[in-house]
Amino acid sequence: xxxxxxxxxxxxxxDETIAFGEAGFDFIDLTIEGPKALYVDTDKMSSLxxxxxxxxxxxxDPCLPWAYPIPEIRQACLNELERCARIFSxxxxxxxxxxxxxxxxxxxxxxxxxxxIEALKPIVQMASCHDLTIAFExxxxxxxxxxxFQRMFSEVEELRLHLDFGHANLGRNNHEVFCxxxxxxxxxxxxxxxxxTADHHMPxxxxxxxxxxxxxxxxxxxxxxxxxxxxxxxxxxxxxxYLDLSRKYVRELWK
Numbered sequence: 001x002x003x004x005x006x007x008x009x010x011x012x013x014x015d016e017t018i019a020f021g022e023a024g025f026d027f028i029d030l031t032i033e034g035p036k037a038l039y040v041d042t043d044k045m046s047s048l049x050x051x052x053x054x055x056x057x058x059x060x061d062p063c064l065p066w067a068y069p070i071p072e073i074r075q076a077c078l079n080e081l082e083r084c085a086r087i088f089s090x091x092x093x094x095x096x097x098x099x100x101x102x103x104x105x106x107x108x109x110x111x112x113x114x115x116x117i118e119a120l121k122p123i124v125q126m127a128s129c130h131d132l133t134i135a136f137e138x139x140x141x142x143x144x145x146x147x148x149f150q151r152m153f154s155e156v157e158e159l160r161l162h163l164d165f166g167h168a169n170l171g172r173n174n175h176e177v178f179c180x181x182x183x184x185x186x187x188x189x190x191x192x193x194x195x196x197t198a199d200h201h202m203p204x205x206x207x208x209x210x211x212x213x214x215x216x217x218x219x220x221x222x223x224x225x226x227x228x229x230x231x232x233x234x235x236x237x238x239x240x241x242y243l244d245l246s247r248k249y250v251r252e253l254w255k
């Protein structure tokens with residue numbers, strides 16, 4: 001099990017990498033987003049990852065309309081995702097996440113799952129060419145339930161699950177159901193707490209998620225991979241205190 005942190009795209013990505021390395025985290029969950037993490041110098045980043053012995057996972061912009069049913073828009077998004085894939089691959093990542101696409105014409109909102117499945121197929125194929133596995137992240141309806149993911153996995157070969165435990169606390173099926181029924185598909189995990197009313201991204205133990213049950217559910221699947229602490233805080237001094245407390249909590253529960 002490896003514990004990492006996501007960079008804040010409002011901050012300089014290299015400064016954040018140094019801070020995470022000095023704090024002793026195992027990897028950086030590199031999100032390529034504006035304003036300050038839209039472009040990444042892979043040579044400079046590789047040097048920092050090597051210096052601090054940091055691994056990397058790939059995180060993409062959650063706002064890309066990659067499943068919108070206009071071919072030119074899909075192609076533009078595919079081009080952008082491939083740009084990200086080249087960066088992640090060059091930095092040694094094996095996983096690249098993608099968020100559900102909810103954007104569609106009003107009359108096609110009932111077909112959002114079909115649109116996502118259709119658009120995912122070339123994305124998964126593209127990522128494979130860069131030795132990356134696409135991990136699809138659970139979020140709000142209809143991508144908050146096991147049944148949706150079961151259908152997607154049956155129709156999109158090589159697609160895997162990015163299980164966000166904070167998101168699962170907001171949706172139809174919680175983390176326990178996802179772990180029990182889709183454990184073999186989990187390839188990346190996000191941990192953050194909330195109070196089941198919004199995606200608060202709080203430190204672990206502050207919200208109402210049962211973290212003992214969460215960790216036990218995850219371990220029961222045989223998972224021993226990457227866990228990103230997706231904890232947000234406006235004060236960087238407090239952020240690292242929260243991150244360290246959350247990391248210690250996970251390690252204690254994992255034992």
